[in-house]
Amino acid sequence: LPICPSGSAGCQVSLGNLFDRAVKLSHYIHSLSSEIFNEFDERYAQGRGFITKAIDGCHTSSLTTPEDKEQAQQTHHDELLNLVLGVLRSWNDPLLHLVSEVQSIKEAPDTILWKAMEIEQQNKRLLEGMEKIVGQVHPGETENEVYSKWSGLPSLQMADEDSRLFAFYNLLHCLRRDSHKIDNYLKLLKCRLIHDSNC
Amino acid sequence: QPPGRPELLRCRSPEKETFTCWWKPGSDGGLPTNYTLFYSKEGDRSINECPDYRTAGPNSCYFDKKHTSLWAIYNITIKATNKMGSNISEPQYVDVTYIVQPDPPVNLSLEVKKQVDGKPYLLLKWNPPPLADVKSGWLTLEYRLRLKPEDGEEWETIIVGQQTQYKLFSLNPGKKYIAQVHCKPDHGEWSEWSSENYIQIPGDIELKDV
Amino acid sequence: QPPGRPELLRCRSPEKETFTCWWKPGSDGGLPTNYTLFYSKEGDRSINECPDYRTAGPNSCYFDKKHTSLWAIYNITIKATNKMGSNISEPQYVDVTYIVQPDPPVNLSLEVKKQVDGKPYLLLKWNPPPLADVKSGWLTLEYRLRLKPEDGEEWETIIVGQQTQYKLFSLNPGKKYIAQVHCKPDHGEWSEWSSENYIQIPGDIELKDV
Numbered sequence: 001l002p003i004c005p006s007g008s009a010g011c012q013v014s015l016g017n018l019f020d021r022a023v024k025l026s027h028y029i030h031s032l033s034s035e036i037f038n039e040f041d042e043r044y045a046q047g048r049g050f051i052t053k054a055i056d057g058c059h060t061s062s063l064t065t066p067e068d069k070e071q072a073q074q075t076h077h078d079e080l081l082n083l084v085l086g087v088l089r090s091w092n093d094p095l096l097h098l099v100s101e102v103q104s105i106k107e108a109p110d111t112i113l114w115k116a117m118e119i120e121q122q123n124k125r126l127l128e129g130m131e132k133i134v135g136q137v138h139p140g141e142t143e144n145e146v147y148s149k150w151s152g153l154p155s156l157q158m159a160d161e162d163s164r165l166f167a168f169y170n171l172l173h174c175l176r177r178d179s180h181k182i183d184n185y186l187k188l189l190k191c192r193l194i195h196d197s198n199c
Numbered sequence: 200q201p202p203g204r205p206e207l208l209r210c211r212s213p214e215k216e217t218f219t220c221w222w223k224p225g226s227d228g229g230l231p232t233n234y235t236l237f238y239s240k241e242g243d244r245s246i247n248e249c250p251d252y253r254t255a256g257p258n259s260c261y262f263d264k265k266h267t268s269l270w271a272i273y274n275i276t277i278k279a280t281n282k283m284g285s286n287i288s289e290p291q292y293v294d295v296t297y298i299v300q301p302d303p304p305v306n307l308s309l310e311v312k313k314q315v316d317g318k319p320y321l322l323l324k325w326n327p328p329p330l331a332d333v334k335s336g337w338l339t340l341e342y343r344l345r346l347k348p349e350d351g352e353e354w355e356t357i358i359v360g361q362q363t364q365y366k367l368f369s370l371n372p373g374k375k376y377i378a379q380v381h382c383k384p385d386h387g388e389w390s391e392w393s394s395e396n397y398i399q400i401p402g403d404i405e406l407k408d409v
Numbered sequence: 410q411p412p413g414r415p416e417l418l419r420c421r422s423p424e425k426e427t428f429t430c431w432w433k434p435g436s437d438g439g440l441p442t443n444y445t446l447f448y449s450k451e452g453d454r455s456i457n458e459c460p461d462y463r464t465a466g467p468n469s470c471y472f473d474k475k476h477t478s479l480w481a482i483y484n485i486t487i488k489a490t491n492k493m494g495s496n497i498s499e500p501q502y503v504d505v506t507y508i509v510q511p512d513p514p515v516n517l518s519l520e521v522k523k524q525v526d527g528k529p530y531l532l533l534k535w536n537p538p539p540l541a542d543v544k545s546g547w548l549t550l551e552y553r554l555r556l557k558p559e560d561g562e563e564w565e566t567i568i569v570g571q572q573t574q575y576k577l578f579s580l581n582p583g584k585k586y587i588a589q590v591h592c593k594p595d596h597g598e599w600s601e602w603s604s605e606n607y608i609q610i611p612g613d614i615e616l617k618d619v
Contacts, residue, residue, distance in 0.1 A: 011503060021269050021296060028337040034596065051502045055451045055482050067478040068424050069547050071374050121264065132270040135242070143435060176269045177480050180506050184479075184547070187595070191546030198389050199545050315562045318581070339570065357578065361568040368581050 015136050019190040023131045026186045029122050030179040034116040037176040040168060043109070048162065050169040058174030059150045060090045065181055072188055079132050080185050082146060086180050088127045089147035094171060095120040101156040105168065119175070126182075137193070200228035201284030205277040207291045213267070213298045214330045215338060215384070218262050220257040222277045222288065230281040236260040237278060240271040270293055299387030301340065302328035304363075309398035311370075321367040321398065325380050328390065340382045344394070345385045349375040373402035410438035411494030417501045422509045424540040425479065425548055425594070428472050429465040432487045432498065446470040451482040479506050509597030511550065512538035514573075514590045519608035520575040521580075526602040529614045531577040537589045540601065555602070559585040567614040583612035 013021075047194035063086050066072035072080070099116045102108055134141075155167035203225025212218035222232060236249035249260035273295075277288040304325040312322045323344060333339045341361055345354040348371065359365050359380075379392040413435025422428035431596065434444060446459035459470035483505070487498040517535040524589065533554060541548045551571050555564040569575050569590075587611075589602040 011274070012296060013270060013272055016298070017294075018270060019555075024337065025269075030596060051482070052484075052500075055484070055502075057452060065480075067480060068474065069542065069545075070474065071448070072547070073545065086257070125269065128268065129270045177504070181480055183595070187546040188550055189546075190352060191544065195546075197545050199544055199549075314558070316558070316560055348548055360575075361570055366565065368579055 012136075013132075014132065014168050016194045018129060018136065019186070021195050022126060022133060023183070023190050025122060025126045025129065026179070026183040029119055029126060030121050030176070030183045032115050032122070033172070033176045033179040036112055036119065037110055037172040039109070039115075040172050043112075044105070044165050045169050048165070048169075051165050051173075052171050053166060054173045058085050058170075058177065059094070059152060060148045060174065060178055062148050063087060063090070066185075072185065076082050077189055077193060078138070080189055081130070081137065084182050084185050084189075085127070085130050085134060086146040086148070087182055088123060088130060089145070090150065091123055091175065091178065094128070094150040094152060095123055097153050097156060098168075098171060098175075101153075102168070104157075105165075106161075119179075120178070155160075200230075200239060202226065202227075202228050202230075202232045202279035202281050202286050204286045205234060205279045205288045207275055207277055207288050210275070210291075210293045210298045212267070212295050213302055213328075215295065215299050215387075216264050217267050218293075218295055220275060220293070221255070221259045222378055224258060224284060225279055227279075227308075228281055228283055230283060232260065232279050232281040235278045235280070236275065237274050238275045240268060240273055242271060267295055274293060277406060280290055296386050299338075299384045301331050301338070301382055301384060301387070301390045303390045303393040304342065304382050305393065306329060307378065307380050307393050307396045309376070309378055309396055311398065318368070319370060321370055321376070321400070323367065323378060323380070324364040325393065326363060329384065331382075331384075339385050341385075342380055342382050343389070344380050346376055346378045349377055349397070370400050375399045375400065383398075410436075410440075412436065412438050412440075412442045412491050412496050414496045415444060415489045415498045417485055417487055417543050420501075420503045420505075420508050422477070422505050423512050423538070424542060425505065426474050426542070427477050427510050428503075428505050428508060429469055430455050430472075430503070431465070431469045432483060434468060435489055435496060436490055438493055440493060440539035442489050442491040444468065445488045445490070446485065447488065448485045450478060450484075453490070472556075477505055480504065499525075507597075509548075509594045511541050511548070511592055511594055511597070511600045513538070513600045513603040514538060514552065514592050515603065517560060517588060517590050517603050517606045519588055519606055521608065521610060521614070528578065529580055531580055531586070531608065531610070533577065533588060533590070534572065534574040535603065537592065539595075541592075550592045551595070552592050553599070554590050554592055556586050556588045556590060559587055559607070580614060581612050582610055582614040585609045 066075050066082055099120050102113050102116045158164045189199055205225050206223045208221045208223050210218055210220040210405050237246050238248055239246050250266045251261040254261040267307045273293040275293055276290045279286045307325040310322045311319055313319050342359040344357040344359055347354045376398050377395050379395055381392045383389045413436050416433045418431045418433050420428055420430040435561040447456050449456050460476045461471040464471040476524055483503045484500050485503055486500050489496045514535040514537055520532045522532050535541050537550055552569040554569055557564045586607050587607055589605055591600045591602045593599045
């Protein structure tokens with residue numbers, strides 16, 4: 001059973017293991033985010049042209065993130081780590097409200113509710129892990145608490161059904177996008193920091 | 200007399216979301232003895248007590264999702280206390296990812312089938328343990344089969360990888376076989392073997408010449 | 410007559426760094442008809458024209474790295490024009506993030522080998538598609554194999570995970586096998602199957618009795 005034969009000194013999860021777990025979790029969160037988006041899209045968005053309005057962007061667009069491989073590879077790992085933290089933090093609040101508000105959608109299937117709860121829990125878990133990773137990459141440094149505030153709750157509670165459904169659609173569209181960014185950046189960071197870019 | 204030294208026996212997580220630890224009491228010195236589990240997490244000075252002594256039965260502590268962290272190593276001790284004094288177990292360090300032992304696979308089925316060229320084979324199929332969310336990649340399981348003739352002593356073990364079915368070509372007509380399957384997550388422990396399943400290979404199976 | 414309405418058929422990115430779209434011309438009204446692809450990108454009001462009509466062949470538009478952004482919605486339309494007028498396709502909204510379908514893996518090799526205990530197995534090895542940048546972690550690929558005896562009907566599919574080799578133990582002596590491999594990015598579509606590769610399993614392979 002004992003995992004630290006050398007006793008408590010230096011008894012911590014290695015950075016490589018932390019990244020393995022973070023990547024598995026970010027992959028899982030994005031898979032769930034795609035599933036919940038697709039399920040909502042099929043059930044509530046067909047023929048409503050929501051995609052055309054979703055172009056107005058997400059609440060996290062104020063966090064400038066690399067848009068392609070070159071930009072991501074030219075971004076220092078500190079900055080990329082902080083961006084991942086910033087995007088994750090920016091989703092704590094909306095995910096909390098998504099779980100409560102999804103229950104008010106007409107005939108919302110249990111699967112959508114279960115996935116919303118699972119994503120909310122796993123997102124918090126991944127945030128805990130990222131803070132651990134940043135703590136190991138930069139021991140002792142105080143983190144900059146950059147994140148993007150979300151003010152979309154009123155739109156999730158609007159009386160007009162079409163507007164309300166669009167608000168959910170846009171939130172899930174942004175969740176799918178941001179969870180993919182986080183997953184992609186973490187896989188890059190893992191290969192760079194743990195495998196010397198030779199995965 | 201003060202109680203004997205308790206011992207942390209084992210901790211196990213069935214799905215990397217929760218985990219349970221069990222301990223073995225020491226001698227109770229003939230007095231009513233009380234057991235407390237204390238834990239601290241790496242990088243966190245606070246000492247906490249077991250959140251739930253009941254769910255997993257006597258001499259156990261159950262850590263639910265809220266109390267289960269994937270990112271830190273737990274330092275766990277058990278304290279036995281009675282009127283005459285107390286005794287503390289050796290600290291044990293637990294990393295949840297390494298104590299994942301899934302439940303066994305389910306629905307193991309065996310079927311004798313024939314290929315287009317008439318060659319017989321045994322098709323074994325099973326499902327992952329219900330708790331494990333394999334679909335989304337959160338838990339990657341690999342499987343191992345074992346078979347033996349009913350009257351045989353020695354099991355033949357077959358490494359199957361991530362498949363949930365397997366085709367076995369080397370059959371013995373007329374024999375009755377017992378089969379079981381178990382599974383393991385990438386870092387954790389093999390599950391228990393599934394319940395046994397039997398199949399009688401028809402005696403008239405035309406065996407290819409090996 | 411003015412041309413019929415063209416239709417955007419499909420867009421695909423082989424490595425999450427560039428992408429290509431294909432369209433189907435409508436009727437050309439019996440006149441020479443010209444096709445133009447227009448696109449605008451989320452967060453940028455300007456309307457742009459296809460950067461490269463040639464690289465990916467007829468009725469296609471190729472967006473190189475410079476013109477490809479992830480996590481951004483492209484609004485794409487095709488305009489067909491001839492002397493009598495023009496016609497525009499339905500706008501399609503594309504995010505390169507979700508149209509990734511890699512090329513097939515390459516260099517699939519098959520070899521019969523023996524373990525230390527003499528047990529024979531088939532070692533299959535392959536390489537990721539050259540375009541896919543797996544080393545940096547930009548793309549993570551998982552693989553699936555399929556095999557069948559040359560005279561067989563049914564393919565047997567094997568989930569392999571991320572490694573680029575696989576050991577197959579359930580061999581049929583004397584049989585000629587066909588094998589193919591394909592791959593899927595962590596979030597995207599399965600590639601086409603690789604070209605076929607064959608191997609003849611020696612007839613004298615000693616198969617253990619189960």
